[in-house]
Amino acid sequence: MQCISVETAVAMIPDGASLMIGGFMGVGTPERVIDEIVRQRKRDLTVIANDNATPGVGIGKLVSAGLVRKTIASHIGLNPETQQKMIQGSLEVELVPQGTLVERIRAGGFGLGGVLTPTGVGTVVEEGKRKIEVGGREYLLEIALRADFALIQAFLADYQGNLSYTLTARNFNPVMAMAADRVIVESAHIVPIGVISPDHIATPSPLVDYLVGAA
């Protein structure tokens, strides 16, 4: 794990990269990292996240700047720009039920090929997917998701990279920290090793590659 500047961290992200970005309506999204991606104008990004927040907040900034080629999300309803770009055809949107999205990411990080979920059976979500019956009930095979980078926001990080989260800013963060080749963490507070009790560490340090501080 390395503590680096946000400029250096974002410089590692190539155009066309796939990014998992933590957060729920911007809460739990690493805002400094987002701002730096906009400043460095990283393009053609695939953004995997719960939602697209709103214009001017979190992932909404990437959408407004025209940096996103595709988004895989459960909800885009509070970002009219995403909806406009989707209708114009300049932004590809894959909508995934929220529980399925988090399980696909979890599968990607936990070494599984996918998961079987009853969610979406008999709806447009099942189109093109395999249906598997287990114990008399139908499930959809939903395949694992991984990304080149996970952009994570933590509440506390120690200098070794152990992370803890707070309240509703946790959301997708600990799951995404498992499912990307490189993990960049922005933490609200960076504390000495030992400050976070071993019982309260949600993401173990070996998962974290780069740590940047919050502003």
Next chain:
Amino acid sequence: MDAQAMIAKRIARELRDGMLVNLGIGIPTQVANYVPDGVHVFFQSENGLIGTGPIPEEGMTQRFLTDAGGRPVTALPGACAFDSAMSFGLIRGGHLDMTVLGALQVDQHGLLANWMIPGKMVPGMGGAMDLVVGAKRVIIAMQHTAKGKSKIVTKCSLPLTSTRPVDLVVTDLAVIAFPQGRATLLETAPGVSVQDVINATEAPLTVPADVPEMTL
């Protein structure tokens, strides 16, 4: 009392002590304002909290504590925070006693469409599909009609949320359930006649001999 408050108040009467309950955005959110005296329920927010409390006073907001719409909330004593995998494990895994959701259409068998209008509004399903698949009881809070057209239809023209039928629909005109897969009028709203409900409902409606007025 306005129609939305009436719907929320009627649904609150379905709450039972100790339930874990998830409220959707809109009218469903208001159900939390009418929890009956002596009943304690746990409200889950799908973004990762059990024990959501009221909207904080001005100046008391916490930027890491919000509801599923991203608005500030509070956490009650005993509240518990968790990640999205746990949140939807609770929802899909049969641990959620009740969910209250809005709807675009409900059909005569109780099938729900509440997540998109093709070509017009494609917000995404968010947590709705998981909630309808997983919750023990699904209750719909909605206006009976939209722009003069019944939202209780013979067959949903909009994409379905799930193949699992909802359990109860509460509107500004009526309470409707789906025993044996048939829309059945259980109660009418104050001042609304059975004929008013039938006139405002596209779906065929089973009407028992005795249809009481909603108790609020």
